[in-house]
Amino acid sequence: MSSLASDADEGREIARPTRSQRDPEWLRERLNAWIKTRAGDDAEVTEVVLPSANGMSSETLLAEALIDGAPQSLVVRVAPVAESDPVFPSYDLDGQYRLIEHVAATTDVPLPRLWWSEPDPAPLGAPFFVMSRVDGRVPPDVMPYTFSSWVTEATPDERAEMARRSVEVLTRIHAAPIEGSGVEPPREGETPLQAHLRRLRDFYEWASRDGVSSPLIERGFAWAEEHRPAETETVLCWGDSRIGNIIYDGFTPAAVLDWEMATVGPRELDIAWMIFIHRFFQDITELAGLDGLPDFLTRDQVATDYLAASGHQPHNLDYFTLYSALIHAVVMYRIQTRAIHFGQAEAPADPDDMIMHRKTLEAMLAGTYWGSIK
Structure with missing residues (x-):
């Protein structure tokens, strides 16, 4: 993948x-x-x-x-x-x-x-x-922008503008023609989401080729297959649609970076990834006892902004945010297996502990995560 x-x-x-x-x-x-x-x-x-x-x-x-x-x-x-x-x-x-x-x-x-x-x-x-090189500023990952950054120091109106303009970027990407993009198409008989799941599974099996697997990730795959929704319009998706991959001039996107996750599929793949990655950082911040940015890039507001910019009402965000958490879990799992390979981390007794957002994915699978969000 x-x-x-x-x-x-x-x-x-x-x-x-x-x-x-x-x-x-x-x-x-x-x-x-x-x-x-x-x-x-x-x-x-x-x-x-x-x-x-x-x-x-x-x-x-x-x-x-x-x-x-x-x-x-x-x-x-x-x-x-x-x-x-x-x-x-x-x-x-x-x-x-x-x-x-x-x-x-x-x-x-x-x-x-x-x-x-x-x-x-x-x-x-x-x-x-x-x-x-494009001049501007990027929301930091280390420490996450939700801790203390130019994003937290902005006014609520400035952050609302930043979120709205970032979501607008997704609508522009989704307007790009698929033909000529060079992005790998689904196999014959596959839907785009089925193809995405297959490639994610292939990546996970490659990452766990030493024989150690994650029961939580396996549960996530089973859920994703069982609950896979009927697919809406297929578009070109950026894939790694997070604000940390955007250079901003003030609060306006000046350059979109990192296209290695690009795919074709439902536009909700990008919408949900933008929502989930912010929640990932927000959850870390709250665990540290800080307020973070609970009112920024919320699921409802991202969906509202996307509808206003595109005329498309996002669907099945419960599914696609959980699927985003599963994608992220597979990546985290691979990162930790690599760290273990280099002797810079020890293998935990429970392989699920290799997933930093384990509790989030578990809560999503239990159907309790979004009810706990204020």
């Missing part, structure tokens, strides 16, 4: 051990030689930085370059090296590049400028693509 990097973030450093790093000067020299083949002999890469808050799937490099005599701040997304025991079994960086290119050409979704894609692993040791 494509990357499901919801960045559960307490495991970020565990999930990105030092052996997965590349040397910045080696990268600069290699990238400098490569960029001349694309932008001419006068092009030069002057600096490459590996940000400390790099992600858990593909790696992000920040580069400064001169192209046609003008300074350019670039972002280079690089597939992980094999020896880093990647979180996901495969990485299609060129496919992500082509998808972003497609969305940019067919919608008004705010996106970074794309420069080049390099599917050949020879220049940097793995495939990569290059895009412009």
Whole structure:
């Protein structure tokens, strides 16, 4: 399955051990030689930085370059090296590049400028693509923006505007044509949601290939199959539709990032993921004894904002928010198995303890979670 990097973030450093790093000067020299083949002999890469808050799937490099005599701040997304025991079994960086290119050409979704894609692993040791850096601010994951951040310091009206405009981004993405996107279609006889479930199950079975499985995740799969709703209109879905993947200018989205989860399916996949990931951070914040942002990105308000922006009334959000929690559980499970592999975590006696939001998923399966939300 494509990357499901919801960045559960307490495991970020565990999930990105030092052996997965590349040397910045080696990268600069290699990238400098490569960029001349694309932008001419006068092009030069002057600096490459590996940000400390790099992600858990593909790696992000920040580069400064001169192209046609003008300074350019670039972002280079690089597939992980094999020896880093990647979180996901495969990485299609060129496919992500082509998808972003497609969305940019067919919608008004705010996106970074794309420069080049390099599917050949020879220049940097793995495939990569290059895009412009976009100025702005991103809701932090470490510590989560619900603890103390520019989001919590905003006024209620500013946060309402931020939520509304973020939901509007989903409606713009969902207006993109599926044809030409390059996103993997369902198999013959499958619905898009059935295909999504199959790929999630395949990823889970790959992640649990050492023989240790999670009874809670297995229960989640059984529930998701048994309660799978009739499907509504199929659209192009962003997949990792969370505000932590948006760069904001003030409270307005300036760039949408991270398309590795992109799929086709019901638009509720994106709507519910945006709701659930906020609840994930909010639950952590409340466990720490803090107020967080209980009135931000609520299920009812996201649905209302989506209806106002698109004319589509979201359906079956109980199902799709639980399914989001299941997706997130599989990712968390894989992150922890990887940490155990690197000796940076010990295997718990109960495999379900590898799921950080275990209690949330259990409550959702029991039908008690949303009733406990004030």
